[in-house]
Amino acid sequence: MQSILYAAGFKIGLAKTNITPDVPVWMTGFAARTTPATGILHPLWAKAMVIEDASGHRMIIVSTDLLGLPHQVSEKVANTLYEKIGIQRKEIMFNSSHTHSGPMVWPGLSMIADYSVEDQRKVSLYQRTLTDKLVEVVLEAIKNVGPMQLSVGHGQANFAFNRRVITKTGVASGVNKEGVTDHDVPVIKVTAPDGTVKGILFGYACHNTTIQGDNTLLNGDYAGFAQINLEKRYPDAIAMFILGCAGDQNPAPRGTIALAQQHGDSLAKAVATVVNGKMRPIAPYIQSSWLTTQLEFQPRSVDDYEKDIETGSVYVQRRAKLVLEAYNRGWDTKHYTYPIQAINFGNSFYMIALAGETVVDYSLKIKEQFKGKDLFVAGYSNEVMCYIPSERILKEGGYEANDNLIYYGMMGPFKTGIERKIMNGTIQALKAVGVSPAAYKIKQSNNFR
Ligand SMILES: [Zn+2]
Structure with missing residues (x-):
């Protein structure tokens, strides 16, 4: 049987x-x-x-x-x-x-x-x-x-x-x-x-x-x-x-x-x-979705990076050299294409895969948004490019908002709005596998790219 x-x-x-x-x-x-x-x-x-x-x-x-x-x-x-x-x-x-x-x-x-x-x-x-x-x-x-x-x-x-x-x-x-x-x-x-x-x-x-x-x-x-x-x-x-x-x-x-x-x-x-x-x-059904959203960096001038080359620590100097090279070659130093993935296990358990060193606010907020759903928010997924601060942490500052970007060789810090973009992206990724949030607290459409 x-x-x-x-x-x-x-x-x-x-x-x-x-x-x-x-x-x-x-x-x-x-x-x-x-x-x-x-x-x-x-x-x-x-x-x-x-x-x-x-x-x-x-x-x-x-x-x-x-x-x-x-x-x-x-x-x-x-x-x-x-x-x-x-x-x-x-x-x-x-x-x-x-x-x-x-x-x-x-x-x-x-x-x-x-x-x-x-x-x-x-x-x-x-x-x-x-x-x-x-x-x-x-x-x-x-x-x-x-x-x-x-x-x-x-x-x-x-x-x-x-x-x-x-x-x-x-x-x-x-x-x-x-x-x-x-x-x-x-x-x-x-x-x-x-x-x-x-x-x-x-x-x-x-x-x-x-x-x-x-x-x-x-x-x-x-x-x-x-x-x-x-x-x-x-x-x-x-x-x-x-x-x-x-x-x-x-x-x-x-x-x-x-x-x-x-x-x-x-x-x-x-x-x-x-x-x-x-x-x-878990019922024998699996589905997944994948999308990307453009995270934006706060503008920092070429002059600032040139100053870094002269006065910064060895890590600040290396980062400045990398960014200036990227700038000189015309590469995009303003955005990061950030992937978000969702997995639906049998319409009863869901996994979100967020890239980078996501802070715990994302897990707590996504669970709050999808209250009543059994889900796990994985960070460090698909690629790890730097820390991904929440809006709160971006405002408070510190390593997870700022200094980590030096060691990762990234521009930044991120622009305000990062959390809204990732939350919107997560909602879209989960919708694509057939699940909607308990309540739409976040304004849809124009914010999500
Ligand atoms: Zn870490």
Whole structure:
């Protein structure tokens, strides 16, 4: 009887591939690092889940234990998969865990480094190898598809804290116990017809920065430990971590490998409690949408960047050099084309994939806008180009509004209106997969491009 039930159900396949580079290799995330990685604490993985429904809709989710995929990598992978097997852009979503103990993925965050020719050769080679591996892991997951069931549930983990401490002299980095957080742990379980757990996709909104810049061992921070823990508990499963809107969220306490393991284990325990409990089955239907919106930067003059070249820190100088080059070549230094993706799982669970280091306000506001809908807002998706502040954070200032753009080699800060554009884009992306917000608080039409 069960085979009849599954005949019209989902077909799902999973695969994973080791993306740990050989050491020594330059790590990324902390500008202050002065030495390359000296070893491997645990491997870094790219993992893929392919979901097909009976009417031929298809969705691929790719997780990576990396700081963030640059546009160059994700779009190359998406284009190659389109050429090879006709995957549409809306049918594939990438996410990065934002581990600060992973390798540099060129050219993301390239301002923090000034490599020797040999080092540059190495990071460029890693970027190409990674691109190939991401294509391969998706193709392997497609090969593995078979009848499966999906179910969803939620847990909680409490180690994420708001890191923006508002002081009289500005925004400092610390632990703001009153600051906003999102402690939701969404869990999607993939089960074979015989009941074996084959896949676990889980999310959380917290920077993978438990381990700091003094560490020289490659690892996935708490998310790496959580995935290892879950794959031990469920030996037939591939566990995939998807990072939420963690831009202004840090783990606490932090600073050691032992604490990263502790947070990872507590997250895994929260996930396992959901997996072992009663989860809500998802009807075998999948749909996705993809759109872009033009984010605008506040104007800053050529004179300002020329001044930066003379007087700024080494990072400010590098950024100025990059922007002036872009300006001299006539490239667009006023806008950023920002992708927004939505996934509808069986008309009962929804995932939004926002690009960049989105702050937690986006998760909270989208959930408020779509009250009553079961949804997860992933940040760090498809590409990580810089922080994406909310209107509140843009006004307050600080690293997430301003300084990060130096290290990312971006113009900016963003113009006011960024939040409205992203909220409007999210509403449009969700509408395209058949879901409307509880109430239209945001004015439609002219604001959205
Ligand atoms: Zn970050």
